[in-house]
Amino acid sequence: MALPESERDLRLDFFRGIALWLIFLDHIPSNVVNWITIRNYGFSDATEIFVFISGFTVAYVYGRAMREIGFIVAAARILKRAWQIYVAHVFLFAIYLAEIAYVAQSFDNPLYGEEMGIVDFLKQPDVTILQALMLKFKPVNMDVLPLYIVLLLGFAPMLWLLQRSPSLGLATSALLYALMWWFDWNFPAYPSGTWAFNPLAWQLLFVFGAWCALGGAQRLALWLRSPIIRGLALAYLVFAFTIAMSWYFPRLGNLVPRIVGELIYPIDKANLDVLRIAHFLSLAVITVWLVPRDARWLESPLAWPAIICGQHSLETFCLGVFLSFAGHFVFTEVSNRLWVQVAVSLAGIGIMVGVAWLISWYRRAERGAGPPPPAKRPRLVRGAA
C-alpha cells in the first residue's frame, strides 16, 4: 500500500504535547489550574487524545519498518518499546513508594483514620510490590502506562492486519470492543476490582488512530469536510458541555431531564463509554477543521513548547507523573495558596518543556557522536537517490 511519504504532521506532536500538559495538570488534585482542562467541559479528557495520537504515531513509525524490513523486526521493535515503558512504569512506582512511605511516617490525624489505611500495603510489601510488577497493583494516576504496555504487546499482529486490510483490522477492533461490553471483560487488578483503563476497550481508540495513520485519514477527509458532520459534532459538544455544567451547579443538574440522565449515566471511563468516544471524535472533527495541516502557527515559536513535548511523549509523560506527585507534595507540605498552585503548574510545564528540549539535544548530540561522517557527503548521496 502506498503511503504519502510527506513530512511529519506537526499537529500530532502539538496536540499530544498539549494532552501531556493536561494530564499533568489533572493529576495534581485540588489544583486550581485544573479548571482549564477539557475534562471539565465535556465527556472525554486528555487520555483519549493521548491514546489516539499514540496509536497514530506507533502505526506510522512501525508500519514503515514492517513494510521495509519485515514483520519480525518490526514486532521486535514494538516489544522493545513495550519493555521500555514497563521499566519507566516501575521507576515511577518506586517514586510513588517513596512518597507514600513518607506520608505514612509523617502524617497523623484522628479525622482520617480510614483514609490512612491506604498506607497499609506497606505492611506487606512482598505481596504489593510483586502485584505492582505484574501490573495488577496500580496506584492512583499510574494507569496509563500499563494500558500502553498492553496495547503495544498486542499491536504487532494488529498492525500486520491493518496493512493487509485496514477495514478488517478496524472491524476486528470494534468487535473486540463490543465483546468486551457484552461479556464484561477486563483485566483483574489488585487488591480487588479491574483495570481503571480497560485495554480491551481503549484498544479501539488506539487502533482507530493506527487506521487513520495507514490511510484512513485520507478516506475520511471527504466526510470531515461535510457541513453536516461538522454541525453534528458541534451540536454534540454543546450537549456535552451543558451536561458537564450541571455537574458543577447542582441546580442545573435538577433540570437535566430524568430520561436523559437515565440514558447517559454512568459515563464509563474504564470501558471507554461510547459517549466519550463520540465526544473525542467531535473534538477531532472540529480541530481538524480549525487547524489545517499546513497551519502557519504550528511552525512558530509559540507552538514549539507543546510540539517538543509531544515529540518525546514517553519521557514527558513519565516526568509529568513524577511532577504531579511533586506538585501535590508542595501543596501539602509548603503551601496551597492560589499563586503557589499557579506557579507550580507553570513550573511543571516549564520543566517538561526544558527536559524535552534536553532530550532532543542529547539525541542530536549522540547522532553526531561516533565516527565523524565525512562532511556533506551523506547529503549528496541522499540528494542523488
Place this chain on the structure above:
Amino acid sequence: MRTWGIVLVALGGLAFAASAGFAVADDHPAECRVGEPQLDNNFPLPRVEKAIAGKRLDILVVGAGSSTLPGPNGATNAYPARLQAALSEKLPGVAVKVLIDVKVSRTAPDSLKSLLGGLASVKPSLLVWQAGTVDAMKGIDPDAFSGALGDGVDAAHKAGSDVILVNGQYSPRTESMIALGTYADNMRWVALQREIPLLDRFGIMKLWSELGTFDFSTPTKKLDIAERVHDCIGRLLADLIIEGSKPVTPAGAN
C-alpha cells in the same frame, strides 16, 4: 477543577452570612456556615416530612470509618450523634432518634447487605448512606459501586425510607493516593437519577480547607478539629433534612 465555582459560591455565601449574621447568630457556629452554600441539592424528602408531622423521626446512618471518631467520646462527637442533637434542637416536640450501622473499611456493596437488614428491623424514615472512600481505596469496580448504591436506594424507597447520600472526606494528604473522583461522580449520578439529596461532604471540607476555616494538613493527634468538623457535618446534614422535608412548593414558586 471547580474551585473557582466553589470560591465564588462561598464568597456569595459569606456575604449572605455576614448580612444575616445577627438574625441567626445563635444558630450554627460561623465555621459551619461556610459550608451552607454547598447544600444546593434540594430533592424533597416526603417520607421525612410525614414522619416529622407524626412527631417521630427515626434515622439510620450506614457508613464506614469516616462516620466515626476515635476515643472514648467518639460516638457522641461523631456526626451521626451531632445530627441527632441538631435535629432535636430544630424540631422541638419531635422524637428524633439516630441509629448507626457503621463499620470501618466497609465498601458500598458490603454496606448494602447490612442496610437491607437495618431497613427491615429499624424501619427508619430516613437512611443516611455514607460511601465512597473505602470503595476508592480498594478499587471496587465503579459499576458494582453505583449498582449497590442504586439497589440500596430502591430498597429503602420500597421500605418507606427516604435516602441521603454522603460522599467521602476531603483529605489533602492522601488525595494523590485515593482516587475518589470516579466514585464521587457515580454517587452524584445515582443521586440525580433517583432524585435524592447528596451531602457533598468532600466539597464542603475542601471549601473549609481553601478558606482556612479548618487546617486539614498539619499532623495532629488532637481531636479538636475532628470534633468540630463532625459537629458541622451533623448540623449541615440537619439543614439538608429540614430543607428537604419542607412541604413542596408549587413549581416555579422559588
